[in-house]
Amino acid sequence: MGSKRMLDEQTETAVFSMKRGEVSEVVRGRDGYRIFKVEEMVDEKQKSLDEVKDQILQTLRKEKARAEASRSADDAFYSLFRSRDLEKFAQEKDIPIKTTGYFKEGDEISDIGRNLLSIPILSL
Numbered sequence: 791m792g793s794k795r796m797l798d799e800q801t802e803t804a805v806f807s808m809k810r811g812e813v814s815e816v817v818r819g820r821d822g823y824r825i826f827k828v829e830e831m832v833d834e835k836q837k838s839l840d841e842v843k844d845q846i847l848q849t850l851r852k853e854k855a856r857a858e859a860s861r862s863a864d865d866a867f868y869s870l871f872r873s874r875d876l877e878k879f880a881q882e883k884d885i886p887i888k889t890t891g892y893f894k895e896g897d898e899i900s901d902i903g904r905n906l907l908s909i910p911i912l913s914l
Contacts, residue, residue: 814826
């Protein structure tokens with residue numbers, strides 16, 4: 791179910807006083823009524839730095855990459871908003887301009903892929 795810190799007080803009291811295999815009475819929570827069944831109990835354990843170091847580094851790298859991509863996208867947007875010159879911007883940044891044929895949502899697009907939600911679209 792999670793840790794105690796994620797639950798409201800009434801739910802926490804009900805769930806953490808139960809034994810394995812027990813089914814609770816009806817419990818009123820913040821967002822409705824619930825019934826719980828305890829299937830497994832696992833002792834909470836704090837992991838060592840060595841156990842989570844790689845995961846932390848991976849998360850930090852992703853956050854840094856996301857921040858850099860966002861900063862680059864903002865810079866491109868404001869530069870293009872001011873100049874309205876896509877060809878000049880692409881030449882200065884050494885970015886090739888490619889033209890696609892018509893496509894519909896979900897189509898595979900050569901050199902882009904399928905996930906258009908992650909691609910900023912500028913209209914000048």
